[in-house]
Structures are given as C-alpha cells and as structure tokens.
Amino acid sequence: MNSTDVHIEENGPRDGLQNEKGAFTLQERVHLIDHLSRCGFPRIQVGSFVDPRRVPQMAHTDKLFQLIHRNPHVTYSALILNRHGLQRAVDCGVEHLSTFASASEAHSLKNNNCSVEKGTERVVSLITDCRERGVRVQAGVMSVFGCQTEGAIPIDRVLAMVSRFLEAGAEEINLADTSGFANPRQLKEVLLEVQGICSLPLRLHLHDTYGFGMANIYAAWEMGIRRFDTSCGGLGGCPFIPRASGNLPTEDVVHFFEAMGCSTGIDLGELVTVVAGLETKLGRTLPGRFSHLPSFDVSKPACIPTR
Amino acid sequence: MNSTDVHIEENGPRDGLQNEKGAFTLQERVHLIDHLSRCGFPRIQVGSFVDPRRVPQMAHTDKLFQLIHRNPHVTYSALILNRHGLQRAVDCGVEHLSTFASASEAHSLKNNNCSVEKGTERVVSLITDCRERGVRVQAGVMSVFGCQTEGAIPIDRVLAMVSRFLEAGAEEINLADTSGFANPRQLKEVLLEVQGICSLPLRLHLHDTYGFGMANIYAAWEMGIRRFDTSCGGLGGCPFIPRASGNLPTEDVVHFFEAMGCSTGIDLGELVTVVAGLETKLGRTLPGRFSHLPSFDVSKPACIPTR
Numbered sequence: 001m002n003s004t005d006v007h008i009e010e011n012g013p014r015d016g017l018q019n020e021k022g023a024f025t026l027q028e029r030v031h032l033i034d035h036l037s038r039c040g041f042p043r044i045q046v047g048s049f050v051d052p053r054r055v056p057q058m059a060h061t062d063k064l065f066q067l068i069h070r071n072p073h074v075t076y077s078a079l080i081l082n083r084h085g086l087q088r089a090v091d092c093g094v095e096h097l098s099t100f101a102s103a104s105e106a107h108s109l110k111n112n113n114c115s116v117e118k119g120t121e122r123v124v125s126l127i128t129d130c131r132e133r134g135v136r137v138q139a140g141v142m143s144v145f146g147c148q149t150e151g152a153i154p155i156d157r158v159l160a161m162v163s164r165f166l167e168a169g170a171e172e173i174n175l176a177d178t179s180g181f182a183n184p185r186q187l188k189e190v191l192l193e194v195q196g197i198c199s200l201p202l203r204l205h206l207h208d209t210y211g212f213g214m215a216n217i218y219a220a221w222e223m224g225i226r227r228f229d230t231s232c233g234g235l236g237g238c239p240f241i242p243r244a245s246g247n248l249p250t251e252d253v254v255h256f257f258e259a260m261g262c263s264t265g266i267d268l269g270e271l272v273t274v275v276a277g278l279e280t281k282l283g284r285t286l287p288g289r290f291s292h293l294p295s296f297d298v299s300k301p302a303c304i305p306t307r
Numbered sequence: 308m309n310s311t312d313v314h315i316e317e318n319g320p321r322d323g324l325q326n327e328k329g330a331f332t333l334q335e336r337v338h339l340i341d342h343l344s345r346c347g348f349p350r351i352q353v354g355s356f357v358d359p360r361r362v363p364q365m366a367h368t369d370k371l372f373q374l375i376h377r378n379p380h381v382t383y384s385a386l387i388l389n390r391h392g393l394q395r396a397v398d399c400g401v402e403h404l405s406t407f408a409s410a411s412e413a414h415s416l417k418n419n420n421c422s423v424e425k426g427t428e429r430v431v432s433l434i435t436d437c438r439e440r441g442v443r444v445q446a447g448v449m450s451v452f453g454c455q456t457e458g459a460i461p462i463d464r465v466l467a468m469v470s471r472f473l474e475a476g477a478e479e480i481n482l483a484d485t486s487g488f489a490n491p492r493q494l495k496e497v498l499l500e501v502q503g504i505c506s507l508p509l510r511l512h513l514h515d516t517y518g519f520g521m522a523n524i525y526a527a528w529e530m531g532i533r534r535f536d537t538s539c540g541g542l543g544g545c546p547f548i549p550r551a552s553g554n555l556p557t558e559d560v561v562h563f564f565e566a567m568g569c570s571t572g573i574d575l576g577e578l579v580t581v582v583a584g585l586e587t588k589l590g591r592t593l594p595g596r597f598s599h600l601p602s603f604d605v606s607k608p609a610c611i612p613t614r
Contacts, residue, residue, distance in 0.1 A: 181566075183563065183566040183567050184525050184567065185567040185568065186566075209596065210559065210597060210600065211556070211563070211595075211597075212521060212563055213521075214521055214522040215522045215563070218525060218526060219525060249518070252517065256518070256522070259490040259493075260490050260492040261492065289516065289517050289518040290517060293516065
C-alpha cells in the first residue's frame with residue numbers, strides 16, 4: 001500500500017443491511033458478500049454477532065461465515081459488542097473483529113445499554129480477549145463528533161478512550177461520526193488531538209446525515225487518514241438514532257479518490273453491478289451518485305487540467 | 308464582511324427554476340424571490356434575459372423585476388448571454404449582471420452556439436457595455452473543470468479567458484463546474500493558477516453531480532474563496548448537459564459554513580420555510596438535507612468538542 005493509497009472497508013453487509021426493513025435472506029447476504037469479494041475490497045464487514053432480537057437483520061451471521069466463498073485477498077471482519085459475540089465469532093473462525101464504545105453517555109445507554117465508562121471497559125476487555133485468542137481487533141469510538149441528545153462531546157473523553165484501547169492492544173483505532181455532526185474544521189481539530197496520542201493507523205466511519213460526509217473524507221485525507229468505512233450504494237446508518245442514515249456510498253468515495261489520483265484497488269465497474277443488484281432486490285434507488293450517471297471513462301475519472 | 312464570512316448568491320430562481328419541467332407562474336416566481344429576500348441573502352439571481360424559446364422557464368424576467376419587492380440589503384442580479392439580453396436588463400433597471408462563456412468547445416457550441424473564442428469575445432464586449440451603462444458585472448467561465456464531451460480543459464485556456472475578462476473590467480470572476488467533474492485536488496490546482504493572475508474576488512458555481520460538491524466547497528474555502536453560488540433546496544443545473552443537475556442546496560451550504568464557525572448572514576429557519584414551500588408547489592422532496600432533519604439548535608449547528 002503506497003502512501004497515496006486508500007483502504008476502504010466495505011460496511012454494506014453489516015451497517016447497510018441492519019438498517020433495511022425488508023429482510024435479506026441468508027442466501028441473499030451470501031450472494032452480496034460474494035459479489036463484493038470480486039470488487040477488490042481489502043476488507044469486508046460481513047455482519048455482526050449481536051442479539052438478533054435487537055438487530056434481526058444480523059441473525060445467523062455464524063452461518064454466513066460458513067457459506068461465503070472466501071477470496072484470499074479479502075479480510076472478512078465482523079462487529080462484536082460483548083464476550084458472547086466474541087465467542088460466536090471465534091467459533092466460526094473469524095480472523096478480524098471490530099468493537100465500539102460510544103463517547104456519548106446518552107448514546108451509550110441507548111445503543112449499548114451502559115455508561116461510557118462501562119462501555120469502554122467492555123471494549124478494553126474484548127481487545128484483551130481477542131489478543132489472547134489470536135484475533136486481530138479494531139477498536140472504535142462512536143459519537144466522537146457530537147450526539148443528538150448530549151450535544152458536544154469533550155475531546156478529553158475521546159482521548160481517554162483511545163488511550164485505553166491502545167494500551168489494551170487494539171491494532172487500529174476507528175473514530176465514528178455516528179450522528180453525522182462532524183464538519184471538516186472540527187474533524188481536523190479532533191484528528192490532530194488523536195494523532196498526538198496515537199501512532200497506529202486511524203480509520204474513520206463517517207455518516208452523511210447532513211451532507212458533510214465527502215467534505216469530511218477530504219479533510220481527513222488532508223490530515224493523512226487513509227482508511228475509511230463506506231457502504232455500497234449508501235445503505236446504512238445507526239438504527240438507534242432516528243434518520244441518522246447513512247454511510248457514504250462506497251462507489252462515490254472510490255470515484256472521489258480515483259479522481260484525485262489515489263488508488264483504492266476497487267473495480268468501480270463491478271461495484272456498480274453490486275449496487276444495481278441491491279436496487280433490484282430493494283425495489284428502490286439507492287443514494288449513491290456514480291452508479292446512476294452516464295459513466296464516462298472509469299479509468300480516467302478525473303479531468304485534471306492539462307497544459 | 309469579515310474574512311471568515313461567506314457570501315452566498317442564491318441561484319434558485321434562475322439556475323434552479325430553469326431546470327424544472329413544471330412551469331412556475333410569474334406570480335410564483337415573485338413569491339419565491341420575495342420570500343428569499345427575507346432570508347438575508349446579499350445577492351439573489353432573479354432570472355435570466357435569454358431566448359424564451361430555448362429556456363421558457365425564464366420568460367418574462369423583465370416583468371419579474373418590476374413585480375418583486377426589493378429589500379435594500381439585497382442585490383438583485385440576472386444572467387445575460389448577449390447584447391439583446393443586456394438591453395432588456397438595462398430597460399428594467401437591473402443593477403448587477405452575470406455573463407458566462409464556456410471553456411469547452413463542445414459545451415460552448417451546445418450552450419451558446421459559438422466557439423470558445425467567439426463566446427469569450429462576446430463576454431468581453433458585454434463587460435465593456437455593462438461598464439459604459441453603469442451596470443456592475445460578474446464574468447464567469449463554464450466547464451472549467453472538465454466537460455462530458457471534451458474531457459479535460461487546458462488550464463491555459465481558462466487563464467486566457469479570465470485575463471481578458473479582467474482587462475475588460477469585470478468586477479468579479481466566477482469559475483463554474485458545469486459538469487460536476489471538479490475534485491478538491493484539481494480544484495486547488497486550478498484556483499492556485501487563477502489566483503496567480505487575478506487579484507479580484509473569485510466566486511465558484513459548483514454542481515454536485517457526482518457528490519463532490521461539498522468537498523469542493525471546503526477545498527475552495529481553504530484556498531481563501533468566500534463566494535459561492537447555491538440553489539435553495541438543491542434545485543438546478545445546466546439544462547443542456549443531461550442529468551448534470553444540480554447546484555448544492557443553499558441550506559446545506561449555509562449549515563456547513565455556520566457549523567464551521569463562518570457567518571453567512573442567512574436565516575436558516577426562514578430558508579427552510581422557502582424550501583418547504585417549493586416542495587409543496589413541486590409535489591416532491593428536494594435533495595437538500597438540512598430541511599428534512601430534526602433541527603437541533605440552529606444557532607449552534609456545530610458540535611465543537613469542548614475541553
């Protein structure tokens with residue numbers, strides 16, 4: 001991976017589908033992941049090992065891991081929130097996991113049914129367990145950039161959480177803009193602080209709630225961030241924050257970076273067929289732009305002025 | 308205007324409405340402009356003086372200027388493309404005009420039925436005429452960042468056009484991303500070149516075709532650009548480029564800048580009621596985000612982390 005290269009983790013099968021009311025069958029989820037596996041993603045978040053009563057769309061993620069056709073170039077990851085989820089993930093041989101705690105007391109209570117402190121402890125303990133079991137683990141902070149209920153989040157709280165995740169042995173830190181409140185100026189301030197205490201790669205999980213997503217991606221890229229979560233077609237968001245959908249459309253972010261001369265390794269043509277398949281299944285147009293516009297030469301997405 | 312302040316020219320009544328199939332009556336256009344006049348915009352592009360056979364939505368702009376209720380804090384502007392349009396504008400006492408030529412041969416032929424050279428000459432001559440008649444004039448270059456037919460545009464061509472507009476006496480230069488092809492990296496390169504020859508204020512007219520609009524706004528802001536064209540609700544685009552709608556939604560751009568701590572002088576609450584009115588008239592949801600989300604405290608749009 002060159003310094004200009006960008007690492008996209010595809011979150012559609014997890015963060016995308018968990019926000020869809022129409023259920024996807026297990027076979028449809030397998031088909032989606034297998035198709036994404038042919039697009040060149042370095043990592044795909046396949047699903048989550050959470051309570052199926054709370055997130056029915058993510059039931060049977062165990063079986064999913066057995067049924068997908070693994071591409072050796074792809075890391076297949078999943079989300080866990082507690083030890084039970086970790087056990088289920090380990091039982092089906094998952095090699096990479098993500099786990100998150102919220103920096104907002106209000107959101108933590110809603111999403112994880114615990115305080116920020118308790119959620120942080122839980123993540124620390126999960127990181128330790130993952131390391132003991134030889135599973136690579138990314139740890140993340142949700143609601144870093146503000147919370148609909150709580151408002152602004154003290155940066156020191158975020159830094160304390162990140163420090164503890166680093167000490168516990170997380171291999172990557174993820175900062176999530178759960179409410180979509182981040183703006184580039186604030187994002188840069190926060191990144192500067194976090195970069196000051198964290199020498200590990202940082203990843204951003206940005207929501208496009210207010211239309212600031214791509215500007216935030218760019219601001220982060222300027223700050224040296226090269227890892228982003230996105231969702232094919234623009235599926236997704238957090239089901240516990242009303243209307244806080246959704247993730248940035250993967251194809252638009254890939255197009256954006258390729259236009260700027262950064263390589264993602266992702267085949268845009270193939271990805272567009274994934275989005276088309278999702279739209280057929282869902283019976284509606286997804287928010288991504290690239291797949292709906294007359295495609296000019298995909299190999300030359302940028303119109304860099306020439307002399 | 309402080310250095311952090313941002314000057315938004317509202318383009319909805321012109322660039323927005325000219326792309327709407329459902330005709331707005333003259334009275335509906337008056338109502339829209341009068342409502343926008345109460346939002347705090349420093350400038351509103353009321354309409355264009357162009358051939359009503361080509362752009363029927365812009366017919367009777369002369370009458371419009373007689374019927375609107377002028378707010379003394381607002382500059383009411385219009386678009387012209389030729390001397391006939393200028394005469395019509397002068398006849399109804401318009402104080403500020405914009406005129407554009409395209410930097411793409413293909414787009415120039417389609418949009419203005421002439422070569423780039425001929426279009427440039429026409430704009431130069433219009434600037435001279437405006438100055439003679441005491442009308443303030445902004446001159447712009449369309450398709451600066453690439454053209455769907457022609458591809459990349461040589462930067463020297465753009466610079467030559469800007470130079471000639473400056474020599475002729477334009478008071479402001481506008482760079483338009485007609486196809487929505489601009490990306491922040493390229494935009495900054497182009498801005499650097501144009502800023503190198505132009506000491507006048509630059510304005511950007513960005514289209515959000517590929518979802519790069521807000522990132523481009525931010526990149527331009529970083530380069531010191533403080534003037535932008537937007538369209539309430541996100542109406543608009545160029546009718547001669549298929550699907551090249553549209554302008555960035557004004558309310559989202561205002562929200563974006565206010566979140567970053569920059570003042571626009573625009574009343575977001577009032578603007579949301581303009582968008583709601585447009586949606587009722589059009590019978591569909593417009594693409595802007597801000598007006599459709601639960602409004603948290605508009606006076607504190609940013610969640611800047613605190614210590």
